Amino acid sequence: xxxxxxxxxxxxxxxxxxxxxxxxxxxxxxxxxxxxxxxxxxxxxxxxxxxxxxxxxxxxxxxxxxxxxxxxxxxxxxxxxxxxxxxxxxxxxxxxxxxxxxxxxxxxxxxxxxxxxxxxxxxxxxxxxxxxxxxxxxxxxxxxxxxxxxxxxxxxxxxxxxxxxxxxxxxxxxxxxxxxxxxxxxxxxxxxxxxxxxxxxxxxxxxxxxxxxxxxxxxxxxxxxxxxxxxxxxxxxxxxxxxxxxxxxxxxxxxxxxxxxxxxxxxxxxxxxxxxxxxxxxxxxxxxxxxxxxxxxxxxxxxxxxxxxxxxxxxxxxxxxxxxxxxxxxxxxxxxxxxxxxxxxxxxxxxxxxxxxxxxxxxxxxxxxxxxxxxxxxxxxxxxxxxxxxxxxxxxxxxxxxxxxxxxxxxxxxxxxxxxxxxxxxxxxxxxxxxxxxxxxxxxxxxxxx
Numbered sequence: 039x040x041x042x043x044x045x046x047x048x049x050x051x052x053x054x055x056x057x058x059x060x061x062x063x064x065x066x067x068x069x070x071x072x073x074x075x076x077x078x079x080x081x082x083x084x085x086x087x088x089x090x091x092x093x094x095x096x097x098x099x100x101x102x103x104x105x106x107x108x109x110x111x112x113x114x115x116x117x118x119x120x121x122x123x124x125x126x127x128x129x130x131x132x133x134x135x136x137x138x139x140x141x142x143x144x145x146x147x148x149x150x151x152x153x154x155x156x157x158x159x160x161x162x163x164x165x166x167x168x169x170x171x172x173x174x175x176x177x178x179x180x181x182x183x184x185x186x187x188x189x190x191x192x193x194x195x196x197x198x199x200x201x202x203x204x205x206x207x208x209x210x211x212x213x214x215x216x217x218x219x220x221x222x223x224x225x226x227x228x229x230x231x232x233x234x235x236x237x238x239x240x241x242x243x244x245x246x247x248x249x250x251x252x253x254x255x256x257x258x259x260x261x262x263x264x265x266x267x268x269x270x271x272x273x274x275x276x277x278x279x280x281x282x283x284x285x286x287x288x289x290x291x292x293x294x295x296x297x298x299x300x301x302x303x304x305x306x307x308x309x310x311x312x313x314x315x316x317x318x319x320x321x322x323x324x325x326x327x328x329x330x331x332x333x334x335x336x337x338x339x340x341x342x343x344x345x346x347x348x349x350x351x352x353x354x355x356x357x358x359x360x361x362x363x364x365x366x367x368x369x370x371x372x373x374x375x376x377x378x379x380x381x382x383x384x385x386x387x388x389x390x391x392x393x394x395x396x397x398x399x400x401x402x403x404x405x406x407x408x409x410x411x412x413x414x415x416x417x418x419x420x421x422x423x424x425x426x427x428x429x430x431x432x433x434x435x436x437x438x439x440x441x442x443x444x445x446x447x448x449x450x451x452x453x454x455x456x457x458x459x460x461x462x463x464x465x466x467x468x469x470x471x472x473x474x475x476x477x478x479x480x481x482x483x484x485x486x487x488x
Contacts (some may be wrong), residue, residue, distance in 0.1 A: 039108050045081035047111055050121050054111040059086060059123060060131070062161065063103050065143055068095055075128075077105065083167055083308045087114065090125035101143040102134030102161070146316070149475045156479055156487045164317065167309035168476060171302055172464060178301035179253060179274055179460075182294050188249040188276065193236030195255065198228050199438070206259045208232040208269075232257035235457060238388075238442065240277040241419060244453050245445055251276040253460070261483045265472045266360070266411065268461065270481040277455035284403050287416045287454045288376055291405055292329070294458070299467055310468065318469025321409075330370035334358075334380045334399065337366055344369075354397065355381050358404075363411040374413075375406045387429050388442075390418040390454075403456070410466045416456025421446060 039056040047059055061079030068074075073092050076085035088107050099105070106129045114122040140155050141147060141162055152159035159165045183190065196210060210232060212225045224230065236252040243250045256273045276290060303310055314321070332340070341352035341362055350359045358366070358377070367375055382391060382398040389400035401418040420426045423446040430436040430443070464476040474480040479488055 042111070043081040044077065044079045044084075044086045047086050047121055047123065048082060048084055048119070050111055053113060053121075056108065057111045057123065058106060058108045059088075060106045061086075061104070063099065063101055063105055063134075066099060066101060068092060075099070075105075075107075075125075077107065077123075078166075080166055080170075083163065083170075083312060084119070087116075087119060087122040088125050088128075089122055090128060094125060094128045096128070096130060098130040098133040099128065100134055100136045102136060102139050102141065103130050104132035104134075105130055149317070149470075149472065153474060153480075160478070164312065165475075167306070167312045168464070168468070168470075169478060171306050171309050171468065172476070172478075174305045175298055175302050175460075175464065176253070178298040178305075179294065181301070182297045183249075183251045183276065186249070188251045189243070189247045191236070191240060191243045191250050191252050193233065193239040193252045193254065193275075195233050196226075196230050197233045197239075198226070198230055199238060207234065208257050208259050234258055235273065236275050237277070237455060237457065240275055240455060241388075241442075241445065241453070244277040244279045244455070245449065245451075248279040249276070263483060265474075266462065266465075268473055268477065268480055268482050271473075271477065272460035273457050274460055274463075275455065275457040277453060279451050279453045281418070281454045282452045284378055284401050284416075284418060284454070287418070287456055288331075288403055288405075291403075291414050291416065291456055291458065295463075298463075302467065313468040313470065318471075321469045329374040329376060329405075331376045331378065332366070332370070333378055335397070337362075337377050340369055341365060355384065357384055360411050363406045367406050367408050367411075372408045374408075376403055377406060378403045380404075385417070387426070387433055387435065387439075388417075388419050390420045391425055401454070407466050409469065409471075410462050412459075413462050413466060414456050414458040416454065418452065418454040421450045421452050423447060423450070 039058040040054060041058045044059060044061055059077060061077040064076040064078045064085045066075055073090040073095050075088040077088055078085040107123060107125050108127045109123050109125040111121050112124055114120060140158060147162055149164060152162045152165060160169060208231060210230050233256055235256055236254065240250050240252055253274045254272065255270055257270050259269065260267055278286065281287065337358065338352050338354050344365055346365065348361050352362060379392060379399040380402040382400050385400050385402050389402050392399045392401055403416050404412050405414040407413045423443065426446055427443060430439050461473050461476045465473055470476050474482065
């Protein structure tokens with residue numbers, strides 16, 4: 039017998055003689071004349087209908103059990119499906135105790151409910167669709183960069199620098215160090231942390247390859263239980279050499295978004311439809327309509343004129359809070375908004391000084407999107423040695439970043455880059471309210487299950 043994935047069986051053009059399918063039972067319906075099963079193996083949202091003689095019924099043949107079915111793949115008389123399997127043998131590979139199994143047949147479980155079962159929630163339709171989309175989106179992002187001549191770099195997960203300057207770091211040590219803190223020696227001889235961003239390492243590589251990207255896990259020790267924060271999440275980051283305008287950076291952000299999204303829509307139409315129909319019904323999904331572009335100055339002025347009262351009063355020189363981001367997106371007509379040129383003192387040392395008078399700004403850009411807020415952040419980097427040197431000295435970081443200053447001494451070029459939070463990207467395109475539902479195993483403060 040030919041072994042087929044469910045997806046292949048459903049897509050078959052003509053009947054096939056002896057076939058074998060393996061998967062999990064999604065429903066069992068027993069009638070006097072006939073036994074109906076639906077089997078799913080994760081290769082598609084749709085399950086394969088199996089039609090069998092009632093004599094093949096077995097008390098272990100229940101919702102959730104793992105089975106192997108052999109038989110004939112035939113055209114289905116139902117207009118809802120293309121093919122079905124006429125079973126000759128059904129073998130239960132692994133029974134499932136339906137009484138204690140937390141997922142129930144034919145029930146649409148809310149995402150909050152299945153979140154309690156990280157080891158089982160992938161068997162739920164919504165999560166399975168999400169994980170297929172996540173897989174395709176990952177491949178689409180890699181393809182976008184490969185097709186545009188970027189070199190993929192594996193930036194380290196263990197680092198000795200804090201890129202964001204945010205200080206929300208996880209420090210790491212060998213487990214015996216944790217037990218005997220008296221020793222005071224570090225495994226690496228220096229304090230080591232989980233990475234918050236691959237940017238500085240990408241800048242090193244951009245000095246040899248002009249276009250580089252990385253896509254991997256990043257970590258923030260933020261004590262936040264919010265719908266938009268995780269302690270471990272994935273970030274897509276790119277760095278472009280010989281780039282002198284923020285416009286170039288914004289263009290890559292936009293192209294990446296459009297290309298990845300159209301690939302996902304064409305590869306997983308049914309999975310995406312499940313979210314747009316059942317998870318976020320009534321939400322309008324326009325991907326990247328003409329976006330709006332405002333400066334930080336304009337953003338603050340707009341917020342000051344707003345009739346609504348904010349928890350955080352908008353002031354020039356203060357960071358935009360979530361409530362501010364949401365208001366700006368709404369104010370611009372619920373479209374993606376690029377906010378450019380942030381105050382010099384608000385941003386990290388590596389951002390390029392715009393040298394623009396008393397209200398000094400840097401060439402930074404954030405992309406805000408409906409429902410999520412900040413999706414991407416990027417900037418031109420300070421490539422001029424004197425500017426960078428004086429700034430690092432003022433911050434007392436000149437010694438720690440000597441290597442970074444070296445990059446400015448040996449063939450420095452204007453360059454810039456950005457990072458996009460992958461989970462927030464998925465939240466945006468699918469309309470998922472909580473970031474914990476777009477990653478297989480969420481990690482956040484007070485929760486590290488499995």
